[in-house]
Amino acid sequence: MSGHFESKASLTLWRPPGSERWPWLETWVTTRIGGTSPAPYATLNLEASTGDAATHVETNRDLLRQALRLEGLPSYRLRQVHGDLVLRAGADTPPQADGLWTEVPGVVLVVGVADCVPVFLWDARHRRLALVHAGWRGTAADIVVRGIETLLQAGGNAADLHVALGPSIGPCCYAVGPEVTARLPEALVERPGAPPHLDLRQANRRRALALGVPAAQIFAAPPCTGCDPEHFFSHRKLGPRTGRHWALAWMRS
Numbered sequence: 001m002s003g004h005f006e007s008k009a010s011l012t013l014w015r016p017p018g019s020e021r022w023p024w025l026e027t028w029v030t031t032r033i034g035g036t037s038p039a040p041y042a043t044l045n046l047e048a049s050t051g052d053a054a055t056h057v058e059t060n061r062d063l064l065r066q067a068l069r070l071e072g073l074p075s076y077r078l079r080q081v082h083g084d085l086v087l088r089a090g091a092d093t094p095p096q097a098d099g100l101w102t103e104v105p106g107v108v109l110v111v112g113v114a115d116c117v118p119v120f121l122w123d124a125r126h127r128r129l130a131l132v133h134a135g136w137r138g139t140a141a142d143i144v145v146r147g148i149e150t151l152l153q154a155g156g157n158a159a160d161l162h163v164a165l166g167p168s169i170g171p172c173c174y175a176v177g178p179e180v181t182a183r184l185p186e187a188l189v190e191r192p193g194a195p196p197h198l199d200l201r202q203a204n205r206r207r208a209l210a211l212g213v214p215a216a217q218i219f220a221a222p223p224c225t226g227c228d229p230e231h232f233f234s235h236r237k238l239g240p241r242t243g244r245h246w247a248l249a250w251m252r253s
Contacts, residue, residue: 002017002221002222002223003015003016003017003166003167003219003222003223004017005031005231008067008068009034009063009066009067010034010063010067011030011031011033011034011035011044011063011067012031012033012034012231013028013029013030013031013067013068014029014030014031014166014167014222014223014231015027015028015029016120016164016165016166016219017219018219019120019164022122022124023252024127024251024252025122025129025249025251025252026068026248026249026250026251026252027120027122027164027247027248027249028068028247028248028249029113029118029166029167029245029246029247029248030044030046030064030245030246030247030248031044031231031232031245032045032231032232032233032243032245033230033231034063034067035056035059035060035063036056036059036060036063037052037053037056037057037243038056040238040241040242040243041056041241041242041243042243043060044060044063044064044243045057045060045233045243045244046060046061046064046112046243046244046245046246047112047243047244049244050240050241050242050243051241052243068248070108070248073106073107073108073250074089074091074106074107074108075107075108075109075110075248076089076090076093076100076107076108076109076110077110077111077112077246078095078096078097078098078100078111079095079096080097080098080111080112080133081096081097081098082098082133082135082137082138082141083098083137083138083141083143084098084138084141084142084143084145084146085097085098085099085146086098086099086100086101086130086132086143086146086150087099087100087101088100088101088102089101089102089104089107089109090107098111098132098133098134098138098143099111099130099131099132099133099143099146099147099150100130100131100132101121101128101129101130101131101147101150101151101154102128102129102130102250102251103126103127103128103129103154104251105127105251105252106250106251106253107250107251108248108249108250109129109130109131109249109250110131110246110247110248111131111132111133111246111247112133112244112245112246112247113133113166113167113168113244113245113246113247114225114232114233114234114235114242114243114244114245115135115168115169115174115225115226115234115235115236116133116134116135116138116168116169116200117133117134117135117139117165117166117168117200117201118131118133118134118165118167118168118247119131119132119133119134119143119144119147119163119164119165119166119204120162120163120164120165120166120247120249121144121147121148121151121161121163122151122161122162122249123151123154123156123160123161124160124162125156125157125160126154126155126156126160127251128151128156129249129250129251130147130148130150130151131247131248131249132144132146132147134200135200136176136180136183136184136198136200137183139184139200139203139204139207140183140184142207144163144204144207144208145207145211148161148163148207148208148211149211152211158211158212158213158214159212159214161208161213161217162213162217162218163204163205163208163213163217163218163219163220164218164219164222165201165204165205165219165220165221165222166222166247167222167223167224167228167231167232167245168200168201168222168224168225169200169224169225169226169234169236170199170201170224170225170226170227171190171197171198171199171200171201171202172197172224172226172227173197173224173225173226173227173234173236173237174197174198174199174200174226174236175195175196175197176189176195176196176197176198180198181196181198184198184203185203188202188203188206201220201221201222202220204220205218205220225237232245233245
């Protein structure tokens with residue numbers, strides 16, 4: 001299963017498979033469909049950092065808030081630095097990290113992606129939630145491990161945790177150099193030819209398994225952003241002047 005696309009107002013969003021099993025849980029990744037940005041950011045670009053006009057980005061964010069009915073809910077979007085820090089979301093949250101967690105309903109966690117893996121983690125028994133940003137540097141730094149450890153330290157058990165990886169660059173499209181392969185186990189590097197290709201999905205899946213998350217509770221087969229240009233931006237395939245998606249997660253009251 002690769003999750004499913006769903007229409008929300010004018011937008012097309014992606015949701016992990018089976019996430020509707022928990023009616024208190026909301027997990028979404030935006031696609032590029034339904035916004036106002038022109039090419040090469042067409043159309044639902046949610047970040048201005050790569051050159052899109054701020055007016056387009058703000059309009060797109062407004063459309064997203066309306067589509068998901070987020071008006072009035074506090075949302076937290078950090079400046080991501082490809083590290084291993086996971087913070088509790090709140091008014092005093094420092095601005096720089098690559099993961100957020102909460103146990104408060106109505107608090108919206110947000111990470112930005114355009115090939116890196118957005119990883120949703122939730123404790124189904126105690127209703128705690130985390131969202132992390134795992135590119136190759138974050139994966140090498142064990143950002144997913146930090147996210148799982150945070151939920152366990154809050155009072156959870158690995159048997160109650162669920163992990164879902166969002167749309168991201170797949171090993172089919174992720175050619176890397178020696179500066180990357182040197183930082184990750186050789187088993188995660190495919191070598192059908194030159195250059196080698198990296199499998200970030202398996203890297204993060206194995207980290208979750210190693211901490212005791214049941215295999216049946218890990219979804220690690222999302223769409224590849226490089227293979228689906230109709231729905232997704234890809235920094236690897238399209239270059240730096242492309243849009244950015246948001247992954248969002250929150251718990252209903």
